[in-house]
């Protein structure tokens with residue numbers, strides 16, 4: 478007999494609210510200011526403060542963060558951007574948005590991240606940028622980062638999974654790369670929808686600030702008394718609304734709890750999974766990471782997936798490799814480790830509503846699913 482399903486194990490991911498978010502949103506709604514506001518700027522300052530960086534620029538989403546970061550780095554048509562194929566399609570779409578081409582690279586199956594060696598093997602004269610993806614929240618240390626920067630190759634981290642994680646003792650976002658965070662619905666910190674770029678220089682910050690407001694330069698205080706405005710650069714409607722920033726600010730007050738809970742749940746999974754044969758956990762370096770996902774490699778993944786879904790366990794796959802997607806067929810290539818991972822990886826339910834009992838239930842059910850999937 479199958480144990481009765483627990484509702485929180487039925488979802489793969491889910492936002493977690495601490496209780497003050499709705500009130501914070503209501504205050505902004507009542508203020509009548511819904512665009513880029515003081516609340517947005519307070520959110521920028523608080524994020525910069527938590528990370529210990531001089532500046533942070535809020536935008537509408539993680540995708541907008543990647544898009545504007547690439548533009549600010551001067552990446553465009555004729556350029557190639559080194560990127561792992563195993564990432565959310567948003568990373569690749571941001572590259573196409575600036576008219577550049579993705580150069581897909583393979584990953585280390587143990588971490589699902591690129592390595593310094595894989596990146597350096599792919600670098601050539603057309604490389605304008607490298608986008609390491611901090612998969613599952615794990616920091617990626619490129620030993621040659623300084624050399625890349627000196628060669629004019631921008632390192633732009635896709636840290637959509639990695640808000641709060643550390644590289645050694647330093648938070649992700651403080652290691653000299655341009656860093657892009659997502660505050661989408663299920664990320665470590667949510668604004669409902671939102672993103673942030675950690676720029677490398679004040680000039681980069683200025684360029685992104687102008688681009689996120691349709692290129693409109695708005696010297697402080699001037700606009701209210703003026704009959705015109707100045708469009709100073711290319712730009713898009715990419716600002717972070719104060720409505721969304723208010724959610725992020727309310728979440729930030731509890732980020733210690735977020736960190737602690739996500740680490741505890743990941744370690745609970747690790748311990749519970751240890752006795753299961755045939756299952757390999759993707760290593761997120763939990764001591765330094767605020768885990769975003771809990772992923773395993775399993776045999777007969779598609780069958781295991783179906784079995785678990787049938788038992789109301791909210792498993793998912795992050796992600797189907799991009800180099801095999803129809804939209805990116807022009808850049809198809811052979812990436813053996815990525816292709817193997819694409820058939821083996823399975824994301825277990827991972828969000829802050831889970832209890833230790835939920836985790837036990839998921840792992841027990843996974844054990845059963847592996848037996849029926851592999852079996853006879």
Ligand SMILES: *Cc1c(COP(=O)(O)O)cnc(C)c1O
Nearest residue numbers: 538539540565567568637659661
């Ligand atoms: C979520 C995500 C993005 C995009 O962020 P949005 O806020 O959804 O636009 C980019 N890359 C990765 C790896 C993501 O998980």
